[in-house]
Amino acid sequence: MNVVAPLTVYDPDELERVSADLLAPIVRKIDDERIYPEDIMRAYGAAGAYGTHLAGPQGGTDLTTAILAMARASEECLSTGFCVWCQDTLGWYIASSDNDYLKTEILPKVARGQALGGTGMSNPMKAMGEIEPMRLKGERVEGGYRVKGLLPWVSNLVDDGYFGTMFHVEVPGSDTPKRVMAIIHAGWDGIKLKLDHEFVAMGGTATCNVQFRDVFVPDNFLLGDPAPAFIRRIRPGFTLLQCGMAAGIIKNCLELMKQVEGPLGHVNKYLEKQPADIEAAYDALVADVLEMAKTPYDESDAFYLRVLKARLAGGELAVEAAHWAQLHCGARGYVTHGAAQRRLREAYFVAIVTPATKHLRKMIAELEGTA
Numbered sequence: 001m002n003v004v005a006p007l008t009v010y011d012p013d014e015l016e017r018v019s020a021d022l023l024a025p026i027v028r029k030i031d032d033e034r035i036y037p038e039d040i041m042r043a044y045g046a047a048g049a050y051g052t053h054l055a056g057p058q059g060g061t062d063l064t065t066a067i068l069a070m071a072r073a074s075e076e077c078l079s080t081g082f083c084v085w086c087q088d089t090l091g092w093y094i095a096s097s098d099n100d101y102l103k104t105e106i107l108p109k110v111a112r113g114q115a116l117g118g119t120g121m122s123n124p125m126k127a128m129g130e131i132e133p134m135r136l137k138g139e140r141v142e143g144g145y146r147v148k149g150l151l152p153w154v155s156n157l158v159d160d161g162y163f164g165t166m167f168h169v170e171v172p173g174s175d176t177p178k179r180v181m182a183i184i185h186a187g188w189d190g191i192k193l194k195l196d197h198e199f200v201a202m203g204g205t206a207t208c209n210v211q212f213r214d215v216f217v218p219d220n221f222l223l224g225d226p227a228p229a230f231i232r233r234i235r236p237g238f239t240l241l242q243c244g245m246a247a248g249i250i251k252n253c254l255e256l257m258k259q260v261e262g263p264l265g266h267v268n269k270y271l272e273k274q275p276a277d278i279e280a281a282y283d284a285l286v287a288d289v290l291e292m293a294k295t296p297y298d299e300s301d302a303f304y305l306r307v308l309k310a311r312l313a314g315g316e317l318a319v320e321a322a323h324w325a326q327l328h329c330g331a332r333g334y335v336t337h338g339a340a341q342r343r344l345r346e347a348y349f350v351a352i353v354t355p356a357t358k359h360l361r362k363m364i365a366e367l368e369g370t371a
């Protein structure tokens with residue numbers, strides 16, 4: 001196996017320090033005031049958290065550390081955990097591509113958190129699943145493509161950030177447009193960002209509407225042209241990484257339930273689900289995810305089906321764990337500063353972010369031939 005030298009040095013003690021000493025004290029502030037924790041995102045980068053999964057298809061890539069680091073952030077705050085996923089996914093796209101320019105010029109900065117960004121693939125994924133029309137349209141011009149349209153949500157996005165997305169290009173004489181995937185720089189001419197914070201949770205995610213007005217996308221920013229083979233390569237890792245968010249929030253919900261065993265255990269024991277029940281499902285999920293994390297470039301349908309099922313279980317267990325955490329914590333979790341109500345609002349995000357529960361069930365039905 002050709003193992004590629006890592007772009008960063010991972011420091012687990014520093015990851016723990018950033019999570020416990022910097023992030024934990026401000027999680028309410030992030031939630032209440034919708035503050036994007038940019039310093040923390042950069043500190044995770046300095047700790048090497050975004051650089052452990054970028055060895056590429058031939059480099060012996062393992063997603064374990066990336067998933068566990070994302071879980072640690074999500075244990076404290078899902079806004080931050082999701083931003084970690086966005087950053088990891090941006091790096092995942094570039095590292096998985098054959099684009100040497102992006103790998104040399106952009107990837108090291110992404111791996112270290114010096115360049116921030118994410119992914120605008122919800123709409124393209126839903127378009128590929130025939131759930132909604134593709135919002136970005138491109139046309140071939142000298143040296144690249146000219147792209148227009150609007151992406152409603154791209155998170156972890158700052159003015160000089162980057163994100164991966166896809167656009168359609170009409171093919172003369174064909175009803176089927178070509179799909180092209182590329183990295184976009186938020187500072188390019190014709191790109192306009194507008195922060196969108198109208199959510200019940202996840203307000204600390206720097207989520208933007210991104211408008212494209214005849215944006216020139218140069219050839220050296222392309223990831224897949226045409227995109228289908230590249231999509232097949234990246235989709236298991238893209239989806240599996242999201243399980244880090246689920247694992248982190250479930251672990252914290254278990255902790256919240258255990259914290260009230262002393263004062264409320266005498267009555268909480270009558271609740272239908274106990275921490276041990278959730279913990280057994282959590283342990284099984286994490287074991288399955290971390291086993292798959294070792295082979296993220298397995299392109300078989302059987303592997304992708306297993307990934308989709310784990311991702312579905314993660315979203316459903318996150319919502320279930322947060323529901324039981326709220327019932328176990330009672331009123332102390334229901335006050336404005338209560339962790340349980342925040343976790344409940346955040347947990348639904350795991351179940352609705354693309355691929356959402358309904359989208360996952362559609363893809364699973366299609367792969368199993370029951371659609």
Ligand SMILES: Cc1cc2nc3c(=O)[nH]c(=O)nc-3n(C[C@H](O)[C@H](O)[C@H](O)COP(=O)(O)OP(=O)(O)OC[C@H]3O[C@@H](n4cnc5c(N)ncnc54)[C@H](O)[C@@H]3O)c2cc1C
Pocket residue numbers: 086118119120121122123132152153154155156199201202205207352353354356359
């Ligand atoms: C906090 C947050 C951050 C996100 N970050 C990203 C990101 O970084 N990258 C990314 O690609 N996607 C992002 N998304 C989008 C997300 O991944 C999902 O696409 C989204 O949650 C909806 O998915 P769904 O499959 O449930 O679609 P549905 O909600 O079932 O359908 C979505 C459709 O509903 C329409 N719609 C949206 N809002 C309204 C409304 N208020 N009224 C009527 N129609 C509406 C949309 O145009 C869209 O066509 C983010 C969403 C949220 C809430």
